[in-house]
Amino acid sequence: MTGLVTVLGSGAMTNTIEGVVDNDVLLVIGSNTTETHPVIGVRMRRAVKKGAKLIVADPRKIGLTDDAALWLRQRPGTDGALINALCHVILREGLEDAAYIKERTENFKAFKESVSECTPQWAEQITGVAAVDIEQAAKLYAGAERAGIYYTMGITQHTSGTDNVCALANLALLTGNLGKHGAGLNPLRGQNNVQGASDMGCNPVFYPGYQRVDDEGHQQKFEELWGTPLSPEPGLTATEMPAAIHEGKLKGLWIMGENPVLSDPNSAHVSEAFKHLDILVVQDIFLTETAEIADVVLPAASFAEKDGTFTNTERRVQRVRKAVPPPGSALDDLTIINQVSARMIGNGRQKANDAAATFDEITKTWVAMAGMDYDRLESESLQWPCPERNHPGTPVLHENGFPRGKALFSAITWNGPDELPDEEYPLVLSTGRILYQYHTGTMTRRSEVLEESAPSPYVEMNPADAEILSLEEGETVQASTRRGQITLPVRITDRVYKGMVFMPFHYKEAAANLLTNDALDPVCKIPEAKVCAIKIEKVEDVSA
């Protein structure tokens, strides 16, 4: 998000889901799309059936590699090097879109300079991807009329997450693939309303609509809208909060609908920090691991029990409608927030609004949603920007220019992951989702079909590594990193290459995030959940 806002002026999927089938080339990098976004995965496969060429860049043999014209199997955490090398080849071969670069971008020279040394041979050393494959991928991507890039956490959950995103933006800008149908730079949002939560400024530096809290003009605008003075100081990011608690700066925390004790990297550190709070309030639909250590637990309504909107990965604002009442005395989150607010500042200053009235207030804060209201959303869904009542919404971003004027090329120097395998922890761990489970499993593990389909945790390991430890399929192993250890059964498979292991992170009985690294990206403070050093050991059967 931060990366895209910097280089383009707006952070979101630039193109549409419907447009996926019209790509001539798709570069899917760091996204196991058929498992994490199955319906989009279906469209990618349809594109391939229609004749599109698919390039998959992923350390794991994921579902889409079967459909790929080219599979680049980079080592975890080396995406930046791979992307820079692709750019290098395109420039070397003169495949860039010179007119587009001239007309619509800036800082090209510095960028060009930055990738001049990033030869495929250089990248092969770092990534493990053969130089010839890099050459071929670059030519395939640059040669397409319409080429789209699709990525998820495999790109972003790294200490170099922002750089990776900027590098991908370079690739798209270089070839003129931003601002037209069937192409673009497309982060696939992992959760139903990541986009909406981001848009609404649940962020320490942005007000709603990516308006910075430290920008005087924006601050003034919101002070007028909300009728109260506002702090110009950027706040703490979620990942900075545990440290702030330990330092005694943060005393009270209200968590709405998150389970960081299970979902955050180095989660033992997180739950330890939470115990030092004066008050922890957790608002959720189940007694999650985080709720268990809370001082106040507030029962909330699920999506089926309330009205509102979600904004999907393609910026489409869609209605959520109440179908059934919440159980017991549970209340929807909006009502709870309004009630707490009324207690803190009285009813006068912040009027308790229902979902429709809140939405109306939102449209006054951000021009990109100014043309929307519940009446319109009743019969259609609208993609922002939609600045006026008669505006049809914007399926493809940047067709007529970028919000920041010209798009910015970034000079990216590749830095490796924070933690690499060594003698003590000789393997690389990467984590991810599987089709049948979701996040910490609070919902999926309580839905029979899903839980029966994938009931237990596992670690994927290459047969060659398994042989070294003389492990057999299904055997229980101990997995340890510098941060924690868990035991779980091993799945021996060539889906992972030798030297790498993979775990789904959904299972609390073997929580992968006890192991992962909480080192942060310096810009956007995202943790490096996707790569760390790990050791796997055989567990001697104590019962025998």
Place this chain on the structure above:
Amino acid sequence: MTVTLTIDDNQVIAEKGLTILEVAKRSEITIPTLCHIAGTVSENPCEICAVQIAEAEKYGLKSSLSTEGLFRACVTLAKEGMEIHTGSDDVIAHRQERLAILSQTHFGDCKAPCNLTCPGQINVQGYIAHVAKGEYEEALRLVMDRNPVPFSVGRVCPRFCETRCRRILIDEPVSINHLKRFVADWCMANNIDLAIPKDKPTGKRIAVIGGGPAGLSAAFFLTRKGHDVTIFESEPKLGGALRYGFPEYKVPKEILDYEINAILKMGINIRLSQRWGKDFSLQDLNDMGYDATFIAVGAGIDQPMDVPCTDKGHVYTATEFLYLINEGKPLELGKRAAVIGGNNIAMEVARSLRRNGVEQVTVIYPRARIEMPANQRNIKEAEKEGVQFLLMASPVGICGLSENESRLKLDLIRMKLGEPDKRGKREPLPIPDSTNSLSVDTVVSSLGQLAVDGSVTGGALEESIKISPKGMFVANPRSSQTSVDGVFAGGDAATGSKSVIQAVVSARRAANNIHSYVMDVPKDPADNRFNFTRGKSFDDVALKNFDGINVKLREKMPERPPEVCVQDFDEVKLGFTEKMAHREAERCLSCGCTAFERCDLKRLDIDFQVNINKTGMGKIPWYPIDSDHRAIRVDRNKCIYCMRCVRSCEYDALELKVQSLDPMGRPLGLEIIFNENCVSCGKCVDNCSTGALNKKNRIVPIQSEVVQDIRTTCPYCGTGCQIDLKVKGKTILEVTADSDAIPNFGDLCVKGRFGHNFIQHPDRLKTPMIRWHKDGVLEPATWEQALDFMAGSFARILGEYGADALAGLSSARCTTEENYAFQKFFRVAIGTNNVDHCARY
């Protein structure tokens, strides 16, 4: 490039290159089809989409269908100037023929026999399925949809449903009625407020005369429709026959009061001790501004006993007797009593006599036991409690015995059955010189009940109301209207003495009619009788249907022993425990089709008036039901080989194989296989044209109850798939997707279709909790306590450490509005920018 053509005489302009089916769809003209999937071509076309094209040869078309001039709309391109007819006689005839052919091998039950047999058409299979899942509140909600007196009916119903239960072919019927009673009692014990929804107020006022089962039911259904209802009851308490006709041991008064209160909670006005004809008249009701009146006075007047009687002191009629008993009046009944008559009321009289210390109770009836109008179950229960039966006998006189040990002498005559009349009925005739007598202390006669003795009094309107020769209000069985405009009648008052459930049904029908009358709108259509069945009678049902089902006898209802029962008026049957109810519910064979409402074959058969009873349907199961798939149940007996499943699958995960096709193109030796590509997305189920594929977790078959379709957005990944929640009461029955809705166009993943059970999971947080002390435990609290505790702590931290000592973590799972309000709270109410959520990338 466009083409202009006419469809059913409407001019249509369409893009060139589209099929007639697509053109029609875009012009909102429906052409039915059973096998079409957009973007695919059927290998085994259903031919239902056949349309007539005038002068087809002009377009170089030659029909492949058996009827000249008809063409498949799904593969025929729309051409300039075409004249297309979608509803001509030839088209209809062709569709009917094709539907008949497809229906001939379709084998299954649309509705379960229990449901069809229940006079109330209650969704029996549905509520049993809820019980099996432990969803008792939802079970009761489903019952209450059509029966507002489940506590009483669950205790006194004659159980028509159980007589048709297919489980009889294996062992014993499911104890349906005991399960109904269980869920009602459970909800009472657990203080469940069903909060039954009402429509918007209509401003119409309805008077209901009589607060018995029919009156209460009509009031319930009319209130749900938004009408303002007032019940006028002649007694000081509501309940009618439920209160005064059934003794305490059958329907405990405490239970009845709860049941009535649950109905009244809907917002119904009551006027007690108001006797029609004495305290008010129909004209008065008109003058008070009621828009319609419903007569539900029941049948509470006993047929007189037509025998000479010299001492009436200890001779009662049944309703009079039961009224006194239920009012707890002390009666001198003596040691011996006779009950004249063999109906259900007579059985309650006999059993009440036993409970009042009468040692010898004899029921006297002029025919054989099997011909007694009372339910055989009631007769047996009376017998168990020591009631004796004197059959083929009739009373001829009663006289007092002043100085004997008994008070009365009842003279009887033996009866025999006469010659059959024209209708084959044999009337009992007295056998001459066969009199004898019985010495008793009390006689109670129960010879049938009337609604009106003679005529109704009160005013001119009352006098003009038509009464049948049998003493009932004459009401049109379809419209429920009496001879007076705006006055309706139902329940026993119109039908004569019947079961409670029949009174409920009669009242429900009347409520529908009254609604239609006062609102001047058409009536809700009656349930369609169309039904595929695995066999109408038990003889027709192939035993092969039950292969692999083990014998499992029904749960035995816990009862107090009869010799103890006759000592008091406490309830005889004690009710199922939760475990028993669960075990019993699991015995249900789930006969009815859970694809009932989405079945296209049934819908088209009904639309095109195909009479499958004549044209034929499948008779035996060729294939076992396959439950191997984790999410989908396969019943090949229902497959019509439309192959929509295969063609809708995005993963090439389905394989349909046949050994051969019969001359009509129907499959023989069919196999439906999910291969390893299957990701359980369930799209094939949504596209199945029958119930051959069905979701395992879809348990409730829905007939004509209101199912809401709520369009919303999937709560899992960021794709934002549009999903339709099918909602009944508080239950989400299943999740489907609309093939026309952006952005997913009918596609979903396994989570989207099957990942929503969490919503109703028992682990859901239902109440706030507070940890009052750091080393304490979380304890349930009220919202007031929790919010005060939280706001108090926040205010203290704010005062002591400043705004930046507080922070909020929001969620990408919550709505945009909630996220907006959350960050605004921290920025405005606290004064910090310490607010974040998990995704900053």
